[in-house]
Amino acid sequence: MGTCLCDAFFDDAARATVEVLEYLGCTVHFPEAQTCCAQPAFNAGDWAAARRVIRHTVGVFDGELPIVIPSGSCAHMVYHGYDLALEGEADADAAPRFARRTWELCDYIVNGLEVREWPGTYRKKIAFHRSCHTRGTRTAESALALLGSIDGLELCTFGEQEQCCGFGGTFSVAFPNISAKMGRIKLEHMRDGDPDAIAGSDMACLLHLGGILDREGVALPRVHIAQILRDALKSEGLLS
Amino acid sequence: MKSTKAYPTRQPVDRYASDLSPSVQESVYNASKLKTEARVDALQRDFADPDANRRLAGAIKQHTLDHLDTYLEQAESSLRENGAAVHWASDAESANQIILGIMQRNDCRRMVKSKSMVSEETELVPFLEKNGMEAVETDLGEYIVQIDHDHPSHIVTPIIHKNRQEIARSFEREGLGAYDDDPTVITRRARDYLRSKYLEADVGLTGANFVSAESGRIVLVTNEGNARFSMAAPRIHIALVGIEKLVPKDRDLSLFLSLLARSATAQCLTVYTQFIGGPRHRTQRDGPEKMHVVFLDNRRTEVLSGDCRKILRCIRCGACMNVCPVYRQASGHAYRGVYPGPVGAVLSPLLKGKEFPELADLPKASSLCGACNEVCPVDIPIPELLLRLRNRAKHEHVSLAARGTPSMGIWARAASSPGAWKTALSAGRLLNVVPHGFLNLSSPARAWQSSRKLPPFRGGAFRKWMRERNPPKNGVPSPDRKSEPDS
Amino acid sequence: MKDRDTILKRVRDGLAETPERTPYPEYDPACAVMRQPHEFSSLWELFAWRMKSVNGVPLHGWNALGDFLRERALKFGYCDPEYTEAIAAVCGSLDITERFDRNDLDRYEFGITAAAGAIAETGTIVLTDAATRPRLAALAPWIHIAILQEDDIWPDSPTALKRLGDDPSVIWVTGPSKTADVEGILIEGVHGPGVQVCCVV
Ligand code: SF4
Numbered sequence: 063m064g065t066c067l068c069d070a071f072f073d074d075a076a077r078a079t080v081e082v083l084e085y086l087g088c089t090v091h092f093p094e095a096q097t098c099c100a101q102p103a104f105n106a107g108d109w110a111a112a113r114r115v116i117r118h119t120v121g122v123f124d125g126e127l128p129i130v131i132p133s134g135s136c137a138h139m140v141y142h143g144y145d146l147a148l149e150g151e152a153d154a155d156a157a158p159r160f161a162r163r164t165w166e167l168c169d170y171i172v173n174g175l176e177v178r179e180w181p182g183t184y185r186k187k188i189a190f191h192r193s194c195h196t197r198g199t200r201t202a203e204s205a206l207a208l209l210g211s212i213d214g215l216e217l218c219t220f221g222e223q224e225q226c227c228g229f230g231g232t233f234s235v236a237f238p239n240i241s242a243k244m245g246r247i248k249l250e251h252m253r254d255g256d257p258d259a260i261a262g263s264d265m266a267c268l269l270h271l272g273g274i275l276d277r278e279g280v281a282l283p284r285v286h287i288a289q290i291l292r293d294a295l296k297s298e299g300l301l302s
Numbered sequence: 303m304k305s306t307k308a309y310p311t312r313q314p315v316d317r318y319a320s321d322l323s324p325s326v327q328e329s330v331y332n333a334s335k336l337k338t339e340a341r342v343d344a345l346q347r348d349f350a351d352p353d354a355n356r357r358l359a360g361a362i363k364q365h366t367l368d369h370l371d372t373y374l375e376q377a378e379s380s381l382r383e384n385g386a387a388v389h390w391a392s393d394a395e396s397a398n399q400i401i402l403g404i405m406q407r408n409d410c411r412r413m414v415k416s417k418s419m420v421s422e423e424t425e426l427v428p429f430l431e432k433n434g435m436e437a438v439e440t441d442l443g444e445y446i447v448q449i450d451h452d453h454p455s456h457i458v459t460p461i462i463h464k465n466r467q468e469i470a471r472s473f474e475r476e477g478l479g480a481y482d483d484d485p486t487v488i489t490r491r492a493r494d495y496l497r498s499k500y501l502e503a504d505v506g507l508t509g510a511n512f513v514s515a516e517s518g519r520i521v522l523v524t525n526e527g528n529a530r531f532s533m534a535a536p537r538i539h540i541a542l543v544g545i546e547k548l549v550p551k552d553r554d555l556s557l558f559l560s561l562l563a564r565s566a567t568a569q570c571l572t573v574y575t576q577f578i579g580g581p582r583h584r585t586q587r588d589g590p591e592k593m594h595v596v597f598l599d600n601r602r603t604e605v606l607s608g609d610c611r612k613i614l615r616c617i618r619c620g621a622c623m624n625v626c627p628v629y630r631q632a633s634g635h636a637y638r639g640v641y642p643g644p645v646g647a648v649l650s651p652l653l654k655g656k657e658f659p660e661l662a663d664l665p666k667a668s669s670l671c672g673a674c675n676e677v678c679p680v681d682i683p684i685p686e687l688l689l690r691l692r693n694r695a696k697h698e699h700v701s702l703a704a705r706g707t708p709s710m711g712i713w714a715r716a717a718s719s720p721g722a723w724k725t726a727l728s729a730g731r732l733l734n735v736v737p738h739g740f741l742n743l744s745s746p747a748r749a750w751q752s753s754r755k756l757p758p759f760r761g762g763a764f765r766k767w768m769r770e771r772n773p774p775k776n777g778v779p780s781p782d783r784k785s786e787p788d789s
Numbered sequence: 790m791k792d793r794d795t796i797l798k799r800v801r802d803g804l805a806e807t808p809e810r811t812p813y814p815e816y817d818p819a820c821a822v823m824r825q826p827h828e829f830s831s832l833w834e835l836f837a838w839r840m841k842s843v844n845g846v847p848l849h850g851w852n853a854l855g856d857f858l859r860e861r862a863l864k865f866g867y868c869d870p871e872y873t874e875a876i877a878a879v880c881g882s883l884d885i886t887e888r889f890d891r892n893d894l895d896r897y898e899f900g901i902t903a904a905a906g907a908i909a910e911t912g913t914i915v916l917t918d919a920a921t922r923p924r925l926a927a928l929a930p931w932i933h934i935a936i937l938q939e940d941d942i943w944p945d946s947p948t949a950l951k952r953l954g955d956d957p958s959v960i961w962v963t964g965p966s967k968t969a970d971v972e973g974i975l976i977e978g979v980h981g982p983g984v985q986v987c988c989v990v
Pocket of ligand 1: 618681
């Protein structure tokens with residue numbers, strides 16, 4: 063699943079996801095009819111609208127293949143949101159069936175494919191934001207394990223790692239002041255160790271944090287973990 | 303109010319946060335952050351798997367709620383056996399009347415109160431005062447709230463929003479001595495003043511942190527010792543208790559006490575943990591001759607029958623507000639009710655009953671980051687409950703809740719029709735229907751753009767690349783899954 | 790009674806449509822017992838270490854208590870009649886009384902009362918209505934001294950819960966009275982004792 067944000071803004075993160083999966087031997091299908099996981103409407107409280115999109119998505123990804131998403135929040139939506147939105151509906155059992163096939167990218171690599179060490183080099187200091195939707199799951203650990211195994215990559219530690227970046231979808235619109243303040247606090251912490259780039263496994267957080275950096279005229283790069291994994295491979299000629 | 307004008311779509315809690323003085327915001331932020339860190343340290347130091355204990359406590363509470371009828375009746379008969387009189391109040395008004403009645407029948411004029419959130423709910427103190435009774439708060443923070451005619455902004459540390467200078471000025475105004483903002487002096491002065499109040503009082507009112515259905519013991523925790531004093535000097539003890547405060551057995555208490563103390567204040571046990579099993583012992587000189595327990599419903603049964611029942615597990619530890627990034631910015635008064643922070647964002651609108659719309663914006667005051675669930679000692683899935691209430695607000699067309707949230711109708715139509723979605727992407731018109739709604743150049747978009755910038759729009763670029771490339775030939779069918787996906 | 794029946798009916802109605810009621814979980818309350826940083830040779834050792842960590846004062850034996858009272862240059866206080874003789878023997882200079890007058894709370898520099906038990910795990914003293922008399926003498930003076938029999942130190946809180954018995958007021962005391970209400974700054978001795986002593990005999 064490509065995610066709507068990659069569709070609209072972050073095509074390179076989606077490309078990197080495909081390249082990384084192909085490097086691991088997967089054949090990647092991209093059903094052209096896909097749109098979005100339905101999270102925006104669901105989180106806004108419009109569950110009727112969300113159900114329309116969920117049903118569309120479930121239909122588009124019909125079959126048995128694993129569904130891999132380069133976004134913790136979309137995966138979380140599938141795991142927990144689909145269940146709630148379809149609660150009491152005739153097709154409620156579609157939710158758990160769909161969830162069982164769905165993987166967040168790093169979880170898929172580390173736990174699905176059992177790849178724990180990542181080859182290649184990446185000579186940069188990275189501040190990694192474990193996005194909130196991976197809270198209490200093994201996804202964040204998976205991402206950190208992969209990053210930690212890359213030659214040359216230095217991970218910055220910083221304060222209040224458990225705190226949210228402040229995005230929250232429509233929250234960032236209806237609560238512009240609190241949301242931006244949260245983002246600034248997050249960035250302050252992340253920049254403590256003077257990283258070369260900030261990274262995450264969810265483009266939504268990076269959209270928000272990057273938006274603040276841009277507004278403040280700070281040129282600090284933001285990268286999706288798939289881009290790091292791909293670039294590490296490329297630097298060693300493991301990928302053309 | 304200038305801020306509201308600039309962005310009319312902003313939510314009330316966001317406005318509160320920007321109108322808050324920087325010094326208040328800083329003290330709230332710092333105090334909450336320190337408490338969050340201390341809590342984590344304490345739990346990880348003391349337990350191999352603190353999460354297992356949270357889940358267990360959550361299950362015990364859920365079990366109690368799912369069998370609340372049985373446990374209430376059991377608690378009632380155990381309490382009677384202990385020599386306590388049991389009263390039932392279906393709403394705030396009737397609870398206050400019961401308490402007033404007890405005071406009048408026993409010729410009482412003066413009450414000392416230890417901290418009780420339920421009495422805040424019923425607005426007991428103003429009610430008693432109106433009826434000619436004196437009622438003094440004895441928890442230091444609550445006492446300061448009382449003399450300032452303020453409201454608590456946190457359920458554990460009620461004056462987290464005040465600094466020592468303000469408190470010193472209040473004490474001076476109340477005639478408790480010349481201005482001195484040394485916290486030790488402030489505390490000593492309160493100690494001296496409140497002693498006389500304890501001794502004069504006829505009634506000590508407390509809440510209850512837990513009630514064991516098995517033994518009818520009321521369990522109360524305080525650090526200051528004010529609940530002890532309220533039950534050592536006066537001759538009558540009244541406990542005002544929400545019906546959800548039950549636990550099945552005495553044996554469950556060590557788990558709950560250990561979680562409550564650590565979650566609230568990072569202690570292994572609160573300084574004073576009292577197990578009250580009736581009026582004083584026959585050999586005791588001090589303490590109440592009579593004990594009354596008032597069970598309060600006040601819409602708890604309504605919550606129990608709805609889809610947010612889990613919120614009634616709450617043991618009022620305050621950990622969710624300490625960790626909440628929104629609470630840290632907005633402070634407690636922004637939540638406009640007795641219970642602030644994440645728990646309040648769920649509970650306060652629910653306790654409003656038909657006036658739900660008045661507080662229906664609170665469930666929106668969250669980025670759904672889930673930190674509250676992660677710290678909750680009874681594992682309440684607060685984000686899920688917030689989402690349910692958002693859905694309810696949408697159903698009931700509450701305009702306050704909708705403020706600032708772009709309508710999802712057009713977007714959902716595009717997102718469930720591949721043709722429309724692709725057209726939008728390729729024509730760059732996704733700008734108008736894209737999720738999060740901040741792209742249309744309306745007020746929400748300006749609000750977003752005021753402190754952030756959107757990256758360049760690259761709609762369709764990935765799809766084009768995907769279509770036009772030659773996938774590498776080494777592709778094999780998807781590898782076998784070695785385990786189930788993580789949820 | 791009207792409210793009682795209304796509430797119970799509402800509860801029953803509210804629960805009626807619960808498809809699956811959560812069962813009472815099988816568990817061992819020992820899961821709530823905290824781990825200790827290292828081994829202790831006896832329950833007294835653990836208790837004393839824990840009590841110190843919450844700013845309490847653990848003492849072993851009457852002589853230690855005598856030293857404590859002298860060091861602090863204490864003059865006047867309340868003592869449970871049970872212990873006056875022992876106290877007089879180790880600190881003859883004290884003026885102690887077996888009467889506690891609630892109208893003169895602030896005259897007493899200290900109160901010496903019995904404790905019914907203690908919890909080693911947390912450094913907690915257990916006071917009961919039957920053993921600790923009167924309530925105010927253990928609460929109002931700045932210094933409270935609880936006298937405890939060494940055999941009455943229990944290992945942990947689940948054990949202490951089993952010993953609640955039928956006493957109408959059991960109080961677990963873990964350190965001196967305290968608050969952090971003012972700017973989060975810790976202050977001891979709010980309404981209760983500012984100094985909490987436990988003397989094991
Ligand atoms: S909801 Fe949970 S974390 Fe929040 S106050 Fe209640 S028990 Fe504590």
